[in-house]
Amino acid sequence: MWPALSGSFIFDDYPIFVENPAFQSAHWNWQAFHEVWLWSRTNIQRPLAMLSYALNYAAGGSIWGFKAVNLAIHLVNTALLAALCKRLLRHGWSPRGSDDLIAHAKRTSTWAWLLATAWALHPLQISTVMYVVQRMELLGFTFTLLALLCYWKARQLQLRDRRGWPWLLSSALLIFVGYFAKETTVLAPGYALLLELTLLHFEAARPNAKRNWRYFYAAGCVAATVVFVFYLLPHYVFDPGAFAGRPYTAWERELTQLRALSMYIGWSVLPLPGQMHFYYDNYLISTGWLAPATTLAGGLFLSCLLGLAWVMRLRRPLLALGIAWFFMAHALTSAPLPLELVFEHRNYPALFGILLALTDLIWLATRHAHPRLPAILATIFLATLSFLTVLRAATWGNPLQLAMTLVHDNSSSPRASYDLARLYMDLSHDDPQSPLFARAIAELERGAALPNSSPLPEQALLLTAASEGVPAQAAWWQSLFDKLRNRPLGPQEYRALQGLASRAVEGKVNLDPQRLGEAYQIAIERSPNYASLHVQYADVASVVMHDMPLALHHLQTAIDINKNDPDYASRLIGYLIANGRLSEASALFKQAEQAQPNLQRNPHWKAVRAQLEARQQGGQPES
Numbered sequence: 001m002w003p004a005l006s007g008s009f010i011f012d013d014y015p016i017f018v019e020n021p022a023f024q025s026a027h028w029n030w031q032a033f034h035e036v037w038l039w040s041r042t043n044i045q046r047p048l049a050m051l052s053y054a055l056n057y058a059a060g061g062s063i064w065g066f067k068a069v070n071l072a073i074h075l076v077n078t079a080l081l082a083a084l085c086k087r088l089l090r091h092g093w094s095p096r097g098s099d100d101l102i103a104h105a106k107r108t109s110t111w112a113w114l115l116a117t118a119w120a121l122h123p124l125q126i127s128t129v130m131y132v133v134q135r136m137e138l139l140g141f142t143f144t145l146l147a148l149l150c151y152w153k154a155r156q157l158q159l160r161d162r163r164g165w166p167w168l169l170s171s172a173l174l175i176f177v178g179y180f181a182k183e184t185t186v187l188a189p190g191y192a193l194l195l196e197l198t199l200l201h202f203e204a205a206r207p208n209a210k211r212n213w214r215y216f217y218a219a220g221c222v223a224a225t226v227v228f229v230f231y232l233l234p235h236y237v238f239d240p241g242a243f244a245g246r247p248y249t250a251w252e253r254e255l256t257q258l259r260a261l262s263m264y265i266g267w268s269v270l271p272l273p274g275q276m277h278f279y280y281d282n283y284l285i286s287t288g289w290l291a292p293a294t295t296l297a298g299g300l301f302l303s304c305l306l307g308l309a310w311v312m313r314l315r316r317p318l319l320a321l322g323i324a325w326f327f328m329a330h331a332l333t334s335a336p337l338p339l340e341l342v343f344e345h346r347n348y349p350a351l352f353g354i355l356l357a358l359t360d361l362i363w364l365a366t367r368h369a370h371p372r373l374p375a376i377l378a379t380i381f382l383a384t385l386s387f388l389t390v391l392r393a394a395t396w397g398n399p400l401q402l403a404m405t406l407v408h409d410n411s412s413s414p415r416a417s418y419d420l421a422r423l424y425m426d427l428s429h430d431d432p433q434s435p436l437f438a439r440a441i442a443e444l445e446r447g448a449a450l451p452n453s454s455p456l457p458e459q460a461l462l463l464t465a466a467s468e469g470v471p472a473q474a475a476w477w478q479s480l481f482d483k484l485r486n487r488p489l490g491p492q493e494y495r496a497l498q499g500l501a502s503r504a505v506e507g508k509v510n511l512d513p514q515r516l517g518e519a520y521q522i523a524i525e526r527s528p529n530y531a532s533l534h535v536q537y538a539d540v541a542s543v544v545m546h547d548m549p550l551a552l553h554h555l556q557t558a559i560d561i562n563k564n565d566p567d568y569a570s571r572l573i574g575y576l577i578a579n580g581r582l583s584e585a586s587a588l589f590k591q592a593e594q595a596q597p598n599l600q601r602n603p604h605w606k607a608v609r610a611q612l613e614a615r616q617q618g619g620q621p622e623s
């Protein structure tokens with residue numbers, strides 16, 4: 001993976017931390033890290049991973065440094081996975097009567113390291129390790145592995161009638177901490193259940209301990225079912241607004257996962273170049289069992305795998321564990337949640353399950369073969385993986401080659417097109433005379449016309465025209481309006497609008513204020529209860545359109561939407577004060593107090609009042 005360290009940021013790296021002001025000011029002091037913590041708790045709920053990005057910025061912020069930290073975490077995970085593999089293989093591969101126990105232990109240790117190395121070297125891992133924002137996935141798996149190692153230690157102690165609860169407590173604590181890196185850490189108890197069903201069988205030296213473990217997992221399964229039925233289904237499956245930002249329903253997403261999971265298994269077993277595109281925003285949605293027909297085929301294939309795991313759980317426990325591990329790893333990301341359909345990084349933990357199942361089959365097939373045969377097969381397999389990984393890493397290490405490859409391999413992907421256009425623009429240094437500038441404009445226009453394209457290409461075209469002082473084409477604005485009217489309003493739509501508004505408010509570009517206002521009116525009409533839209537439109541109305549009554553109207557609307565949050569009005573008025581908009585802050589303060597008299601008893605409200613009075617008495621001019 002070393003060649004990929006010279007690559008660049010990509011996709012969600014930019015909105016999460018590269019272009020995020022909360023991270024740009026990160027320094028080696030408590031206040032800076034505390035601000036990052038507060039932002040992450042409010043916006044993405046993964047503060048542990050976010051703090052690691054802040055540390056990177058505090059240490060210099062080089063792209064190489066970000067990617068090197070990811071690679072270091074991946075190597076740590078490889079060592080932890082090897083330690084877990086060693087325990088699993090020794091337990092699952094019982095020595096034959098004629099086997100030397102010491103030699104058998106050494107042999108299983110070697111297989112464990114080979115398995116962990118294959119997992120680490122697999123080409124599929126490049127897009128997780130070198131996609132910096134997926135440090136969340138890396139760290140989540142770190143804590144998952146640590147928790148499982150502690151759990152295994154506790155269970156082995158219980159089998160010998162020794163005290164294991166300190167290790168169980170450590171496992172629970174690691175799961176809790178890991179949750180703040182990524183929510184997938186909560187799957188650790190699910191992995192532990194699989195260990196019990198295949199290898200440990202709830203055994204313990206004391207009969208009451210065995211019974212208690214069965215009760216514990218039975219209660220856990222009941223609790224998970226209750227959460228699924230009474231929370232997940234009502235909030236996501238039966239709520240028509242849950243998937244409003246997606247071009248598919250919960251049922252269509254689940255049907256599509258039958259094909260996606262089958263595709264993931266294909267990547268894991270045969271990672272051929274050109275199969276993995278990184279961007280899958282144009283992935284075909286399954287609208288029925290036979291639309292497309294591979295949906296039904298994928299469902300039958302996955303059902304057969306699950307059936308095989310159940311049948312073989314006693315005879316070939318590691319084979320069953322590997323198959324079940326793969327499904328457990330996708331239990332959240334393939335659930336009926338309003339997530340995107342396909343991402344390669346979702347296979348970071350899941351890949352281990354497929355490789356474990358393959359390893360058990362190879363062990364079974366070669367136990368009676370020549371002693372050198374397993375070593376020969378392992379050498380060929382690892383050499384092949386290494387070659388394919390080096391090829392992919394070299395592509396990821398060259399930003400232009402990566403962008404062009406992604407467009408070549410998946411020319412109908414709007415995201416791949418947008419990335420290439422963005423890179424062309426960077427390489428042109430925004431010089432209209434550069435041939436790369438013309439390529440960027442052409443690629444943005446091609447990307448804007450692709451099916452299911454977001455408004456981001458239109459945003460880039462409008463900002464480029466405004467920054468160069470040339471008139472924007474009317475077709476670009478019209479295309480933006482059409483997409484806001486007809487596409488589901490999701491993260492990319494909101495990001496496109498916010499990008500236009502922020503650049504206009506900062507005075508960096510001269511956008512048509514009336515058309516920008518029209519874009520916000522369309523979005524607000526379709527999503528009237530999204531407070532951030534009202535606040536952004538208020539910024540545009542105040543700073544760009546100089547229409548204070550319109551700004552106040554939308555600011556008050558945002559407060560009304562969040563009336564159940566007693567501190568929202570305080571934060572919003574504090575935002576206005578910080579930006580020198582004292583007249584608006586004062587007017588909004590009076591309106592909010594009249595609408596919600598109980599605010600006067602709120603300590604945060606009192607602090608905002610004191611702050612506003614101090615600024616007004618100081619006679620500081622408005623910005």
